[in-house]
Structure formats: structure tokens, C-alpha cells
Amino acid sequence: MGNSAVMSCCRRVTELLFPARGCSLHGEPGERSPLLKAPPSAAGSADALGASWGSVPFPDVIPSAAAGGGLQERIERAQALPAGEGEAAVSAACSDSCSGAGGAAPLPAAVLPADLEEGPLEPLCCAALPAACQGHVKPEDCGVARGAGPGAACGVLTCSAQPEGPRPGATSLLGHGSQRAASSESPGTAHSVRTRRALHGHGVAAPSALGWEEAAGRGAVCSRNSRPAVQLSKQQKRRKKRKLLLIEHPPGVALVNGSGPHESLKGEKDARQNGHEEADAGEDGNDQEVIVIQDTGFTVKICAPGIEPFSLQVSPQEMVQEIHQVLMDREDTCHRTCFSLQLDGNVLDNFAELKTIEGLQEGSLLKVVEEPYTVREARIHVRHIRDLLKSLDPSDAFNGVDCNSLSFLSVFTEGDLGDSGKRKKKGTEMEQIDCTPPEHILPGSKERPLCALQPQNRDWKPLQCLKVLTMSGWNPPPGNRKMHGDLMYLYVITVEDRHVSITASTRGFYLNQSTAYNFNPKPANPSFLSHSLVELLNQISPTFKKNFSALQKKRVQRHPFERIATPFQVYSWTAPQAEHAMDCVRAEDAYTSRLGYEEHIPGQTRDWNEELQTTRELPRKNLPERLLRERAIFKVHSDFTAAATRGAMAVIDGNVMAINPSEETKMQMFIWNNIFFSLGFDVRDHYKDFGGDVAAYVAPTNDLNGVRTYNAVDVEGLYTLGTVVVDYRGYRVTAQSIIPGILEREQEQSVIYGSIDFGKTVVSHSKYLELLEKTSRPLKIQKHKVLNDKNEEVELCSSVECKGIIGNDGRHYILDLLRTFPPDLNFLPVEGEEMPEECKKMGFPKQHRHKLCCLRQELVDAFVEHRYLLFMKLAALQLMQQKANKQESSAALENGTSPENGTAESEKSESDDGKTDDNVTGLDQVKELAETIASDDGTVDPKSREVIRNACKAVGSISDTSFDIRFNPDIFSPGVRFPESSKEEVQDQKQLLKDAAAFLLSCQIPGLVKDCLDHTVLPMDGATLAEAMHQRGINMRYLGKVIHFITKTPGHAQLDHIFKIGISELITRSAKHIFKTYLQGVELSGLSAAISHFLNCFLSSFPNPIAHLPADELVSKKKNKKRKNRNLGNADNTAWASMTPQELWKNICSEAKSYFDFSLECENADQAAEMYNLQKITLLREISLKTGVQILLKEYNFDNRHKPTFTEEDILNIFPVVKHVNPKASDAFHFFQSGQAKVQQGFLKEGCELINEALNLFNNVYGAMHVEICACLRLLARLNYIMGDYSEALSNQQKAVLMSERVLGIEHPNTIQEYMHLALYCFANSQLSTALNLLYRARYLMLLVFGEDHPEMALLDNNIGLVLHGVMEYDLSLRFLENALAISSKYHGSKSLKVALSHHLVARVYESKAEFRSALQHEKEGYTIYKNQLGEHHEKTKESSEYLKYLTQQAVALQRTMNEIYKNGSNANIMPLKFTAPSMTSVLEQLNIINGILFIPLSQKDLENLKAEVQRRQQLQESIKSGEQLEPEDRAGEDKEAEPSMPSAAIPLTQSPA
Secondary structure (H helix, E strand, O other): OOOOOOOOHHHHHHHHHOOEOOEOOOOOOOOOOOOOOOOOOHHHOHHHHHOOOOOOOOOOOOOOHHHOOOHHHHHHHHHHOOHHHHHHHHHHHHHHHHOOHHHOOOOOOEOOEHHHOOOOOHHHHHOOOOOOOOOOEEEEEOOOOOOOOOOOOEEEOOOOOOOOOOOOOOOOOOOHHHHHHHHHHOOOOOOOOOOHHHHHHOOEOOOOOOOHHHHHHHOOOOOOOOOOOOEOOHHHHHOOOOOOOOEEOOOOOOOOOOOOOOOOHHHHHHHHHOOOOOOOHHHHOOOOOEOOEOOOOEEEEEEOOOOOOEEEEEOOOOEHHHHHHHHHHOOOOOOOOOEEEEEOOEEOOOOOEHHHOOOOOOOOEEEEEEOOOOHHHHHHHHHHHHHHHOOOOOHHHHHOOOOOOOOOHHHHHOOOOHHHOOOOOOOOHHHHOOOOOOHHHOOOOOOOOOHHHOOOOHHHOOOOOEEEEEEOOOOOOOHHHHOOOEEEEEEEEEOOOOEEEEEEEOOEEEEEOOOOOOOOOOEOOOOOOEOOHHHHHHHHOHHHHHHHHHHHHHHHHOOHHHOOOOOOOOOOOEEOOOOOOOOHHHHHHHHOHHHHOOOOOOOOOOOHHHHHHHHHHOOOOOHHHHHHHHHHHHHHHHHHHHHHHHHHHHHHOOOOOEOOOOOOHHHOEEEEOOEEEEEOOOHHHOOHHHOHHHHHHHHHHHHHHHHHHHHHHOOOOEEOOOEEEEEEOOEEEEEEEOOOOHHHOOHHHHEEEEOOOOOOOOEOOHHHHHHHHHHHHHHOEOOEEEEOOOOOEEEEOOOOOOEEEEOOOOOEEEEOOOOOOOEOHHHOOOOOOOOOHHHHHOOOOOOOOOOOOEOOHHHHHHHHHHHHHHHHHHHHHHHHHHHHHHHHHOHHHHHOOOOOOHHHHHHHHHOOOOHHHHHHHHHHHHHHHHHHHHOOOOOOOHHHHHHHHHHHHHHOOOOOOOOOOOEOOOOOOOOOEOOHHHHHHHHHHHHHHHHHHHHHHHHHHHHHHHHHHOOOOOOOOHHHHHHHHHHOOOOHHHHHHHHHHHHHOOOHHHHHHHHHHHHHHHHHHHHHHHHHHHHHOOOHHHHHHHHHHHHHHHHOOOOOOOOOOOOHHHOOHHHHHHHOOOOOOOOOOOHHHHOOHHHHHHHHHHHHHHHHOOOOOOOOHHHHHHHOOOOHHHHHHHHHHHHOEEEEOOOOOOOOOOOOOOOHHHEEEEOOEEEEOOOOOHHHHHHHHHHHHHHHHOOHHHHHHHHHHHHHHHHHHHOOOOHHHHHHHHHHHHHHHHOOOHHHHHHHHHHHHHHHHHHOOOOOHHHHHHHHHHHHHHHHOOOHHHHHHHHHHHHHHHHHHOOOOOHHHHHHHHHHHHHHHHOOOHHHHHHHHHHHHHHHHHHHOOOOHHHHHHHHHHHHHHHHOOOHHHHHHHHHHHHHHHHHHHOOOOHHHHHHHHHHHHHHHHHHHHHHHHHHHHHHHHHOOOOOOOOOOOOHHHHHHHHHHHOOOEOOOOOHHHHHHHHHHHHHHHHHHHHHHHOOOOOHHHHHHHHHHHHHHOOOOEOOOOOOOO
């Protein structure tokens, strides 16, 4: 990696100082870095710097002999050495064998010590340990030792033998053995298909599927649930040498291994900590087994009919099925679906792995042999052809079906990013750039056009290949034709207007003699019999032939991320008018499989509950098993969410029969596709005491949060239901998987734990208590007793509503988790209960419309964290006092070694100079003390116990020997009674709840506002504001209080943007509440009229919009009587039409007051827009996203007072708004966090490798598209950029942008930021016009989503201004830079460093224009700020002063010249003036600074100092090693000291001022 030409100095230094073990800079095996002495033992090896201080290189990794003949002897020799040196030698042996002469060494074998796992690692042999990238073991290291238990993730990653070029064969996640097993368990978890090899063209490899057989039901070909995986970056391809890498977890991150804490490891851990564990496997009884994965890809020749044979790279892990997918996606073979692959005349089994096939080797010839069709194969074929014809058509994305979504990046880059660019950039690019942005993007412009949001992509005017391709009305073939081999009939109209009937037979497709009205199945003459439909159509239609091949060329050129399906459906709130075209497959789906059956499996529904629970039961002992399990869970969840969403829409649209059809509509329940649907109404007065229908409406989301939480804790043996909450057309539908057997018995009989009547009758069950006990610590739920109706005590470990039911499958299910979290007392007034002062000050407690208000989990966690700090401080203070007394009484005890604090005493004597140090050591001591007491060790003296007891009592801990805060969720629950015996406990719990409620108001809300003030939180729209609130545990019902708090904050002008977002969120949420009930009264035929009327009342300036009722002739009298029961609303279906804007806004204001406790002062949309400086287009976006409305993409005139803004033609669709559980990839997330921690410590290369690793694991679990992968790619791109690899940065960031557009939405704030990063990397790659296009796009999106007045806009405008300065567009550049200056001054204060930098940027442009006076003026402003903020001697101040001198000289020179001209006229002797056009490097430097990327230049002297520092650390390290381990805290301290001298870039992950 060290030989890339563009590497920055910083990276080289990192390389020199911290070379990979044995991976030298110049390729000689094992040569050490010139700067470092060979360390005396492994602990000091260069890599130990990368690993945390005190962690030991992994003691028991033994490379396998397969990696080369001489290796084994070396290892044996190494093992004979004492432990420490042995490790070094082993790693050296590995690296030597890897990097053997000239790189042609045999592959390094990846190795896994089996003692990490229980039993041999079967799945690993074929594990997808992600695409041929890395050959090393990654043990997890918890910062101290491998204390995370046997499950500590340890991945074995395979190495590719080919250094260059993407290796197509991604290893598959499942071997075929487990493949079949999984496919039998979870049908339909099929990964598709069409994207598989497309990804390879772009260095992305895809995993194989979970169950192909089933996928084929819908046509494996077009099943869109693709989950391709695994990016292969160039860096990875370049890496021939690898090293063993230690991951360290930041000290605060506990590793969850999915298998609970492992006490047994403690002893082992200590042994290991001291680094003296022998490499002798016999000692812990686990025989060590070494598993070798040798994955050398190889090439086979494919010979398909009608084309030249071609080569294909495959991997032994791949299944034959995957070669099928590749051929179905390749441009020249994509039209074949029904074929087998044969080797020497033998047909290969689709599910066989390549390595199990005899005789298959490098250069083997595989023949593609056409097979006879069956009805199923013929359908699959037609579907596949239809998919190929539609492959560029965006209508599925606009209609929100099949997990398609939009992406517009390619419109702005015109396909010229990176190496795949259409036009290569020349150095002369400067002249041809047209930099003028469209008018509406310029600073100060007031228009916000909507059409630009979705620019029309040239590729979308699809090349028409056929006019019609549809199933014929003559289907199915009559018996006598079946016996001739007819399978089905198609009807086609070609572009030349030729009408033909086609027979699909077992032998292929041919023309028959039928017409639209006459059936004549005999072959036409000529019949053009062809095995593929495309070959047939090519012969009868020249236009088809030409356009189809052009279409496939285009399809293959698109970035795979533009066409892969997303895991969950993303809906677009605008869409252009599209014509509705005939589509046989769509029509067939709508009428057959879609209503009663899941797509994948013909004639059989999926047992969702069984699938969801079985995937949870998969083993999770080691990394491959966990990956497999998480991937299966994620896959089933996303399939379940899609099915539940479709079912919920069918229920509301009236297409599903109720299971209790005789009851009133609101009470009906439905079962469709093995999913149970219920409506959010209060049936049978269930929620009478809690707020009726309102409570019934919020209960499902509370329940979903409970399910989410229990799923995250993931206790073995405890099962939750698959739950999805869908809001559609004003109704809330809960979709749940069905507990086996629950429908056959009454609820009373089934429930064996909890209560079905809110606490009157309560039962408990020992097994449930045992299971729930395991969740009580992470969820902070207290075990408690309640009284039932017979006054008996019943013990529970959850709220009373939580019910336990044992299903017929013997599993323990819990449901109704709506009160998992403690109640929020601010919204639950209880008689006789006094609230804390800070609550009363803010007007709490306040009556809410329902009594189900809970605190969020984030708040509970933050509160407990807060209490923990308090606990530590209290205990530390008491210990300090004790110690002070002790010291007074006996000076002899100065260095005493009393058992309680021997170590602390000696530390104290060293650091007696300051109170702060005392406190730190005190905290250490408390920690130690608490641990000792908890382990119930007799050595602790009573005084120390007293200290802990007092601290526990003070913070409300339920235990008096250790810190343990838990909540009782039943406190203040109506109808729940507690026994006398627990009176005191209940009192404490009540106090704790009051404290938590006060904590939200006194800490969390001010904390949020402070973060907004510091710009550490930068919401841009309602969704990002809600997210910021939720992260701090603040519910949305506090929004009014947050806004109120902002208005009271001093300097609240700097919070204008938050205030504005808050107000628009408040308005649109209130409008949404009203819209919900408004829609319930509308029948289907009046839907678009009603929605457009509502939007007119909400946003239009037209004073009296009139609703258009559906025409009378369509509403006949008879029909209405019958329909009264079907319609979920009230009987009068036209009440909605009488709404007026005045009435609506009055309702919005009263809703805002009653729900959010905020007084809005506006009577209509115009007043609101003016008073709060809101944009109507932004309000339209917010309300559309919240309600699922999709409107026509056109320019709306909101301010026309003569006609309404919207007509019913403008409402295109209404989509569901879906809430569901998001399963997580835990291992990948840990890798990601470790990587971030490394990067922040300055170890870029290690960080980069960890992030790459995380990316691979994310890909394995989520497939290729996911929000978390997006974050991973963004960070990776940033690292690539900092390490000087610009083109790699560009390629990763391009993926991040595409993914953000596809997964979050094209105008999501996250997407806007991704566009900005991409523009920077484009500029660095000298693609200037693309960079500008991207920045203009980002600015447009930002104007639409928020408007101009936002701190982020300053950054954006600085970027635009700098790039324009670089291309010498000075006047334009000034407009943007001066706007940025104005915004920065407003939001950061006129004295901030950001503003100084802004002044400097403006000065530079004036200098380039030779307007020295203005330049001087701005630079002086900047200089003054630097001087005041940083002092005269700071280098920034000096630089600024130098620049001022230079400007003054230039100004004087210019003046002289001018005088000369005035004096001597035309014959003046003019000195040539130096006008500097900025160099690209200087512009890039400034761009880096404003985007918060700082490179630290190092001089020779710095290098010397660094060298000395590193050696000093190593010696220190040695002494520590031989002595005892450092305390974790001290170690963290050392890490911190090391930071300033790191030879790498400091990367603030948020933007920071220079």
C-alpha cells in the first residue's frame, strides 16, 4: 500500500512509524521499518502501538502448514521459545510466508484457533467471510483482555490469489449443507439475482441466497429481494501482505456476544492479562483445531449457444446456482433462463458448491445446455424478459413497489465519476466549464421550484421494444394441446404494429395461427421456433432487435446501486405524470398471487411466526454463526414488513374478509397470509381508563417499542411477535405474526403470566419470571409484587399488561409490551402526588389525552448513566474524607497498605498536588471497591461498605452493595395495587419516577438546546429534529417545551434555524392529527378530492376553496345502504367537504395548544409563513411525508388568491407510513465502533482496515443497501481521502450518495451532506464541473427542505464560492462567499474563528479581482478576530498579518501604477502587476480546512521527536509488561497524551472550524 504516488506526507509517516507486522514498505519480507529498533518481545512490536497499551497479541493463533513448506518448522521453533517471543516469531513466520519473494508466495492461510468457539467450526470452511479480501484473524479485544467470552468475534477472512481486478466469486455465507437447512426453514428468503454479477463489475460481490428453490416460485430471476453484499476496494485488492490485527474496543463499549456474560472466563482472563499464558492448547482442555480456508479463485470457460466462449472467474465457495445468476445478468446471455450447466456431459447440481465438483478446475469448459420448459419455467422466462424490458423504467420507484426507489446522482455526474467515466478529464477543462447556476440557486433567490427535485433522466424515455406483451385470452391450453406440449399463450404487438400470437411450449417459443378472435394453435409458417422469447422477437421485429440490445447495454452500464432493491420500501412524495402501460406480469400479480398468497411460493403461504422464531433460534456461538443468524433474521423481518404493509393496505381498502364479519366495522379483525390485523380503535372498552380510542391509537407504537427492546436484549427462550404498525388512509393497523394455537382457545385460558384486565386478575409463572429476570438488568425493570382480585401477592418482572402465552409449539411468547418503560409523570397527574420544583416551574404535570405516556428507553439509559456518575462522585468524596481523617491520625500510614486502599494510598502520595487528581484516583478506588464488595469478598472493611451503602441510598439504587437502578413499570398504573410489605419500595420507586421526569426537563432539554447552540447537532428538517430529540430521550410531546426553552435562551438568534424547524414540525404534526380523523370520514371514491381540499385549506392563499364532491350519477341511492357498514367512517361521507381554511387553522392552533402546550399566533397559512418565516413548499413536504400523500411534480402557486393551489388531479397516490423493528448487525457494529475509535486516536490505517471489515460484515447481514452501510462508506471515503487515495475516496463516496438517495430519500438531510462530500472528492480528482453540479444540487435540496438561513448553508456556500474562485468566476464566487459570511456571523457570532476564516476567503477573491481595498478591509476583520481569540503569537494570527502586509504592498504597487498612468498618459512605463489566479492546490487546501479535514505537516525535526517518543513509549511498555498492568483509566490517559504527536491527520468527524 505504500507505493501510491499521491500519498500525503502524513500517511508515509504513519507507514514508517507503524508498519504492518512484517509488511514492509519496500516489499522485502520482514524488513523492519528504518525508524524503529526491533523490539525485545512481541509486546513491543510496532503493532502493539496500534493495539491498546497492555493488550497482548493473540496468544494462540497457529498458522497452518498449508501456507508453505518451511512454515511449520519455523512455528515449531517459535513455540519452543518462551511465550512472549514465541508470538513475535509466529507472526513473523506468517508474514514471511505471505510476502515471499516477488509476491508469488502461496496464499496465506487464514487460521482460527478453535478454543475460541465450542466445537469445530464447520460453517467457516465455506463462510462468506466477506469477499476475497483479508487473510487474517481478527480476535476481538476488549481493551483489557479477551474478556468477552468464548463468543468473542473472531472472523477468518480469506485472501484472494489474484492481486488485481475484482474477484467475482464472493464466498457464500452458507455452505450447501446449511443452505438446504435454511431453505427448508425459511422459504422465500431468496436473494436475487439480477444484481449479482452486476455488482462484480463494480468491485462488489454478492452472497448466495438462503433458498433458491423457493425463489424461483416468483421467478428467481426477478425476485427483487436481492441482498448482494461485500465491497471489494482497490486497497484490498492491492494488499498482498496482511497482518494479524488486534481490535480494541473503546473502554466504554461492552461487547455483547449474544451469549450472555461468561463468568468462567475470569480466571483465564487474568492469566492472559499478564501475558504469561503458554501457547499450549492442552491446558484448558479444549483441543485446538486449526481450520484452514484456502480460497483461491479460479477461471472457467463458459460456452453458450450463439456466442463466443468467454472466461469467468469463480470461487470454490460458490454454488453452481450463482453462475446461473451471472449468465442471466450478462448482456449477451441475459435472455436465457432455462438451461443447465454441464461439465464433460454431466449436469451440475444447482446447489452444489464448486469445490465439491469432481474435475472442475482452472480452465474447465462449462457448457450451457438448453433444457425443456415447464409451465413454471415458461412463466419465469416471461417475467425475466419483462424485467429486462422494464429495467430502466422508474415507474416502480415512483409507485413505491417491490422495494424500488429513486436515485438522481447520475443525472448530475453524467456518468463521469472515477475511472468508469464516459469522458476522461483533460487538463484543459478550465475553459469549457459553464459555472452559472440556475437562477433559483443563487443566494437571495425567493423561488423554490419543485420540478427540479426530480429532473427527468434521459435514460427514462425508455427505448420502446414492443407495444404490448401480455398473456393471451386463450390461456390455459385445452387438454389436447397440452398433450402437444403447449404450456401457455402470449399475445404481442410489435413496434411495427404487427399482431402475433405466440405459443410457449416445452421446446421453446413459436408463432401460432391464432388471432384475437379465432383460436388456431397450429404453428404458423414460418414458426421461428426459438428456445428464448428474445430470439423469437428478434426475428419478427427489427426494431425490437435494435432497441433491446441498446437497452441491455445501458442496463449493464448503470451503477448496481441504482438497481438493487432496498431492504424496506421507500416512498416518494412527488412523482411526474406517468402514462399507465400494459404489463402482463403486474396484472397477473394483482389478481392472483397478491391477494391470498405470498409471491415466492406458488400455492402456499409462509408461516411467518415459524420463520421469525426459527431464525432467532439459530446458533450464535461464533462469528460465522452470528452472521448467518443475523442475516436470516434481517431477511425474514424485511420480507415480513413488506407482506404486512401490503396486507394492511388490503384490509383498509376492503379487500380482505374479516374473521368476525358480523361485528361493527371498528371491531373487525382480519387474517391474511398468516398475519393477524387489528385496527387502532378501543374495542370492548379495553382502554376505557386509559383514554379510549386515543390510547388504543398509541398503544401499538408503544408495543412496537417494547418488541424492539426485547428483541435487542435477545434472551434465548423468550419470544416476541413479529410486529408492524401501518398508518394508512387515516387508520392505524397493527400487523402481528400469529402464535400457534392462539386462535383455537379463549384468551383467558392461554395467558399464564400477566393480566388480561389491567391488573384485576393477575397470574405469574416461574419459567416466565426466570426468562424475564434476564432482561430486567439491561431494561432496568424491577421485579415486584402486585395484588390480584383475591388479595393474593403475585410476583412479576414486567408490567401487568405484559402477557405470557405458551404457544402450541412450546415456545414462551410475551405480548402487549406497551408499558415496558416507566410512565412519564409530567403527563400523568396523580392526586395527592407532589411533583418536583423544576417540573412545576414548567407547568407540569399536565393532563394528556391518554394515560399511556412512557419515558423513552434513551431517557431511562441517560438517567441511569447520570445517577451512576453521581454515585461515583459521592463515594469518592466520602473515601477522600475518610482518608484525610486517617492521614491526620497517623502519619505512619502515609504509604500504608491496608487491604482496602493500598494502591490508592501510594497513588495519592504521588499526586498530592491537586484536588482533580485526587478525584480521579478516588473514582478508580470506588470502582475497585464496588467490584470487591459485589464479589462479596470478606476483605472489605465495614467503613468502606458504609461508603458504598450511603452512595447507593443517595442515588436510589435498589441494592445497597452495588449501583443498580431499576424501575417498576406498574407504579401509577390505574387498577394495580401493591401489597403492604412493599410500601417503602413503592415510595422509593415513585420518587425515582419523579426524579426521572424532572431530569428530562432540567438536563435533557437544556442539553439538547446547548448542543444545537454549539452546532454539534444540526437538524435540517422535522425528521432530523425528531431524531435528535429521541436520541436524548425527549418525546415529541415535549416539542412545545423545547421551542419555548429556545425562545428563553440568551442569544436565541443563533437558534433561529431550530426554532423554525420546531414550529413547522409543530404545525405539520398538529395538521397530521386533524388529517387522520378527516380522512376516516372519506370513502374511496372521494379520496383525491378530499386530500386536495385539505391541502388547499392548509397551504393555499385562496380564501374559500370548494371541495369537489364525486359526481352524483356515480353515487346511486341503493348502493349507499349496503355500504354503510363497510365504510369505517361515519355515515355522513361528505362532512369533510365543508371544511374551510379558517376552521382548519383554528383547529391546528387549538391542537398545538392542547397537545404540545404551545400557542401559535396565526389564522392562516400566509400569516404562519410570514410570522415564523416558513416556506410553504417545506410545509408541503413535511405534511406529505407524515401522511404518505404523493403529489404531482409541477410548480404550485401557493399565493394565488384567485384559484386554489391544488386540484384533485394533483393527488397521485396515498402510501402507508410504516413503523417496524430494525434488526441490527451486532458484530459489524462493534468493528465499526472500534474503527472509529482507532481513527480518532490517529491510527488511520488500522481504522481503515477495521471499517473495511465492518463494511464486509454489514454487507453480509444487510445485503448491499442499508443506512449503516452508508455511514460506513462515508467514513471509509473520508479515510481514503485523508490518506491520499482520491479516486478510491470518490468511488466509496459515490456509493454512499447512491445509497443515501435510495434508502433515506433523494432530499433527506443526510443525502445533502453526502452530496457535499462527493463534491469535495470530485474537486480533488480535478472534476471541477461535476463538483459544481453536485454542490448546486445540494444547495437546491437544502433550499427546498429548509431554506437559506441555516448554519449548514454557510459551509455549502463556502464550498461553492471556493470552487468558483478556483475556476476564476470571481463575481459569482463573491455572492456565495459573502452570503456564507453573513450566515456564519449570525450563527457563530461575529467574533468566531469560522467568521475569521470566512473573511479571509472573501479577501482572497477580492485580491484576485485586484480590489485591494476591499480585500484589506476583510483581512483586517479576520486578523482582529484571530488576535483577540488566539493571541498575537498564534500562527493563524501571524499568517493573517503576513497576508495583510502582502496585500498592502500590492495595493501600494497598484496605486503607483495608476498614478504613473495618470501622470504620463499612454507612454507610461508600467510595472507588470502580479494578479494571482488561485492554484488548484491552494483552493483544495482551503476546501479541506472549511470541511474540517486538517493535515498536520511534519518537518524533519518533528520526525526525530516522534521517533524518540515512540521508543520512549516502547520502553515504558516493557516496564509495564514486566510489572503489573496499568489501570484502564491510566491507559486511556496515555492514549490521550499520545494524540497530539500522532503523525496523522486529525479527523474531526463533525465539521469543525480551522
